[in-house]
Amino acid sequence: MAALADATAYVGTEFEINADLVLLAMGFTGPVKSGLLDNLGVKYDARGAVSVDNNFMSNLDGVFAGGDTKRGASLIVWAIAEGRKMAAGINQYLQAGKSAKNA
Numbered sequence: 001m002a003a004l005a006d007a008t009a010y011v012g013t014e015f016e017i018n019a020d021l022v023l024l025a026m027g028f029t030g031p032v033k034s035g036l037l038d039n040l041g042v043k044y045d046a047r048g049a050v051s052v053d054n055n056f057m058s059n060l061d062g063v064f065a066g067g068d069t070k071r072g073a074s075l076i077v078w079a080i081a082e083g084r085k086m087a088a089g090i091n092q093y094l095q096a097g098k099s100a101k102n103a
Contacts, residue, residue: 047072055089056082064090 037050043059045051049072050058050065057064066086067079 055092056086057089057093062093064093 033044033048040060040063042063042065043051050069052058052065052070055064056066056070064086066082068074070082071078
């Protein structure tokens with residue numbers, strides 16, 4: 001935020017762009033380990049990201065991860081691709097009649 005605090009506004013330079021979709025790349029450093037993930041017992045890989053199998057499921061039954069949580073800070077296109085693969089893994093998991101509630 002220091003860069004924003006030093007920013008200077010120039011009157012008359014404002015503009016609007018009409019858009020159907022806006023994606024925000026916020027710069028993510030990885031999963032917050034203290035708290036929920038550690039309390040659940042989620043395992044991490046050597047880089048500190050959540051470790052998952054080929055279906056993007058963590059070591060915990062019914063707990064999935066993708067994007068920056070699984071890969072670390074990366075490009076939005078990877079997060080989108082992994083989100084789709086993770087959704088397929090979740091669908092396969094649910095179609096097999098499994099759920100975290102009855103596992």
